[in-house]
Amino acid sequence: MSEPHSHASDTEARIFVQGQPVDNYPDFAPEAARGETLRITVVGEEVLHRPCAEITEFGTPELTKLIDDMFHTMYVADGVGLAANQVDVGIRLFVYDCTDEDGNRHVGHILNPVLDELPAADRHLDEAGEGCLSVPGPHKDLARPDHAVARGVDRDGNPVVVEGHGYFARCLQHETDHLNGYLYIDRLSKRDRKDALKKMESMKDEVFARRAEKAAKLAG
Template sequence: MAVLPIRIMGDPVLHSPAEPVAEITDEIRTLVADMFETMDAAPGVGLAAPQVGVGLRIYTYSYQDDEGAPWRGVIINPDLWMRPTVPGAPDPDEESEGCLSFPGERFPLRRSDEVIVTGTDLDGAPVHIQVDGWRARIMQHEFDHLDGILYIDRLDDADWKTVQKIARKRGWGRGGVAWTPGIDDLEA
């Protein structure tokens, strides 16, 4: 297993729809193991294959609730259904999120509070997940990556302008920029 470099906003792989996984091979299994290691090292609660430069419809997730119960897995070729989002402005204290591909920053974003995700696991077995709250947020965030959407693409105009200033200051917003957890001094 290896910790992989995480692409930063502006890299073309992050802004393009990912391709379906045709077959679960040893190469895919190695990629998923590396994604878990990278996600844990970052640390993050989710990681999509495009974030490590691979344009495939795969993401990993890991979250521990207040009771300490672990929730961890991988979804290959997911489909996502969600309840409509409640209208209104997001609560900056309760609805802010960050991203390993725009590290070190958090912005408020309204998401659906309940989702259903289906797909397959690493063994090709069907996956059906119905979650709410932060777990639903994680599923939506990672699914967006597979469609070439970063959460910063969904922000309101004022926050979007702030994102652009940060990106210019840090030299982001172009291809080839990445950071490696445990080596570079960036965290989401």
Template structure:
């Protein structure tokens, strides 16, 4: 179904935390693009909206499928919303590669943020919600989102990309505010 329909349907689900095995293992490829996937996508959009996120991988609600949704701005401030199944991210290399050190967080470790250097642009290839091939190049929050969510699909949380000291501080920051995020957050 169209993204506009996915955005108005669905029920917010609890977001699981770092340390849960499904977040630290590669996801299964999406092979069926029928009603079960559409229902999952609607729930993912509802969950992301309730949590005020930029994107959400299926693994973050406990489903080990290689799909994420996004709802954030690109490099020129345009709001972009969509779905990528079976994502692969291509990053600029050599002279075209420029890293941007920016604040990043994860809905699976809510309330904790730290700077992480990532390439300023990325190209994400995969399939849309119908199984059609897509390729999107973006910078800004969307370009970072493609990298962050594809990491989730590959069993990587952004803390895995941090030095030990910075990762430990991230956990301390989360612990300080964790009482604001119940086990059922953001679902009620």
């Protein structure tokens, strides 16, 4: 998911890593320093439009390397979340570094995530702008529940539970959608989806140039 236009909140911020509170954390996840920039797939590529495979092997060097590269690539693209199929790997994994409306920062990765089915009484929709690194450029308003709980495992197969409210809830839902083969524009009206794709065509070259510049800067 792409960076929102603005963050809210003057309240005292907290930091959560893998769903657990920590006292402090660097500006960028340490994984990013070990990673390399990968190409981000774009709407229309097959890998984005089919369900991703469950991960059955954990703790492998290949999985660790992929997570490192995904964090690095997410920061290069000014994202707050990135799914594996957005770097052309069709497995159920996403990484995130997302600030919610209360100023709390959430950082981590999750494999094989499943979102809790919220009771109807707890489903409160929040309509806000949403963008996607695989739809480079445009943002569109989209209503999603303002609370989400994702359950899965970490790279070593240990259970992980991540809870989000507001913008971070949107991030968890957006990235899980990716793993199920859907993009946020698939949830828009036909008119809004067409408009988003039209705007993407006019904006994508500038977005790609900005990413390339940032990748070169981080590499240097």
